[in-house]
Ligand SMILES: Nc1ncnc2c1ncn2[C@@H]1O[C@H](COP(=O)(O)OP(=O)(O)O)[C@@H](O)[C@H]1O
């Protein structure tokens with residue numbers, strides 16, 4: 621499934637945050653949105669998921685105008701992990717994951733065997749089996765993040781949008797989430813769009829990167845095309861050196877300023 625944004629203008633009130641944006645998340649590819657805080661990444665992802673209405677332009681899901689699709693149909697095909705979510709009070713991890721099955725359930729029906737299988741799968745894959753009965757509001761930040769990821773996975777959609785999915789996670793869980801999503805993408809041709817802050821992780825786990833600054837695409841392409849010192853300097857104002865990763869050869873960027881204040885560095 622391809623997700624395409626055509627000439628989107630997105631505003632909060634009068635203020636245009638994203639002017640005239642056109643991007644595509646191609647079928648079966650992993651596309652990362654990167655850019656500084658406030659560059660519009662979450663706004664764009666939310667608009668792609670139809671949570672925000674653009675004031676101009678159209679989002680197409682496999683060629684269909686998403687604004688004209690029934691909500692349940694969108695939710696069967698597209699899941700979104702928001703950057704932050706309200707925690708419903710007194711709800712268990714298992715119940716939270718169950719929300720992912722709503723778009724698939726018959727209106728009155730209880731969970732089918734297929735629903736339960738999807739929930740068990742999501743629970744296991746997120747490493748949450750021991751916590752299934754725990755109330756979500758008692759979880760640590762990282763456990764909670766994994767519960768939200770499990771909710772999105774239980775939806776079993778062909779398009780997955782993830783806004784900073786590694787937030788709050790320790791390095792092992794970060795890598796687990798990144799490689800899990802990559803594996804789902806490879807095995808099931810899931811189309812992924814995610815916001816990642818770590819440029820090296822974005823480069824290692826994505827097919828394409830889209831670099832945003834003030835709601836505008838300033839670079840896009842393969843990690844090697846995009847992760848270059850001039851682009852990083854232009855967008856983030858940080859001096860980096862880019863070296864090949866010693867094992868996979870992918871671009872690896874490291875700051876030049878290693879904590880020194882001397883401008884000559
Ligand atoms: N609900 C909102 N109302 C008004 N302005 C908002 C709202 N959400 C985000 N913004 C503004 O829109 C811009 C882009 O925000 P956001 O999409 O969250 O950026 P990013 O995810 O790249 O950090 C920022 O200037 C932010 O302050």
Ligand SMILES: [Mg+2]
Pocket residue numbers: 661662663703783815
């Ligand atoms: Mg954001």
